[in-house]
Amino acid sequence: MSIKVSSVSKTYKTQKALNEISFYANKGQVIGFLGPNGAGKSTMMKILTGFIKPNAGDVFVDEINVLQKPIEAQKIIGYLPEHNPLYKDMFVREYLQFRAAIFKIDKSKIESCIEKVGLTAEAHKKINQLSKGYQQRVGLAAAILHNPSVLILDEPTTGLDPNQLVEIRELIKELGKDKTVLFSTHIMQEVEAVCDRVIIIKKGELLVDKKLSELKENNQQTIIVTFDYKIEEQFVNRLPNIVSYKNNYDNTWYITFESEEDMRPVIFDFAQENGLKILTLNTENKNLETLFREVTSA
Known part of the structure; x- marks a missing residue:
């Protein structure tokens, strides 16, 4: 395993940022690390890269104990933090030469790296002359x-325009063929376009760890229905093939079914049997966005 996280917990004073988080990742996987703001994503990434220590648990990267040997682990980790720490008064090549010297790698690799991230046209400039999107490319x-075996990317596409997004997504997919890539984002389409697997956390708790292929293959459908007056949940619970339900507003229900059949006729029959009128009815297939909203909005 390239990454192994076992029962990691982290507390800041009275706030529990992570609560016994465990997961693993193998070489050749691109994993979307998702959660609402304040979920603990950046904290987990800082622990993985050895910048902070957890209160409990173990973290291994390519079988190196990150907590015991953080410098050794950092040699095989590429890390792009959420707030990209650049020396902005340096030129692009100058900054990358400085980074190459830190890792004691051949400076001849700089040009291929510049080309790979699409910086060639801007590489002669000072970093502070670049747009936010190009500064993100420098990071x-x-x-x-240094050709790391593990990449930890915290919001890597921040500030990129739509064309740049496509290019960086393709780069991440390409890098994921022979590396382990863990990256966080709030853009669900980005995860669906790039990732093999998704991990979702909320308030320091791991809620979902699934392959995207599993998510796409299921037969779940969500129906959003508004009735003309409020009903009790025990009535909704009688519906067949029901997976979950949520009453977001007084008369509006988000009802998720597991069925190959269209469940809208079932809702119409339910309304008629209970003397209800349907004011609005919409359906949405189960996808990453609906799953994320379902598990994090409770």
Whole structure:
């Protein structure tokens, strides 16, 4: 395993940022690490990269104990933090030469790295002259410069325009063929386009760890229905093939079914049997966005 996290907990004073988080990742996987703001994503990434220590648990990267040997682990990790720490008064090549010297790698690799992240046209400039999107590319170039086996990317596509997004997504997919990539984002389409697997956490708790292929293959459908007056949940619970339900507003229900059949006729029959009128009815297939909303909005 390239990454192994076992029962990791982290507390800041009275706030529990992570609560016994465990997961693993193998080489050749691109994993989306998701959660609402304040879920603990950045804390977990800082622990993985050896920048902070947990209160409990173990973290291994390529079988190196990160807590015991953080410097050794950092040699095989590429890390792009959420707030990209660049020396902005340096030129792009100058900064990457500085990074190459830290890792004691051949400076000849800098040009191929610049080309790989799409920086060639801007590489002659000072970093502070670049747009936010290009500064993000400099950070990504710095993260992959020493050819790490594990990449930890915290919001790597922040500030990129739509064209740049496509390019960086393709780069992440390509890097994921022979590396382990763990990256966080709030853009669900990005995860669906790039990732093999998704991990979702909320308030320091691991809620979901699934392959995207499993998510796409299921037969779940969600129906959002508004009735003309409020009903009790024990009535909704009688519906067949029901997986979950949520009453977001007084008369509006989000009802998820597991069925190959269209469940809308069932809802119409339910309304008629109970003397209800349907004011609105919409369906949505189970996808990453609906799963994320379902598990994190409770």
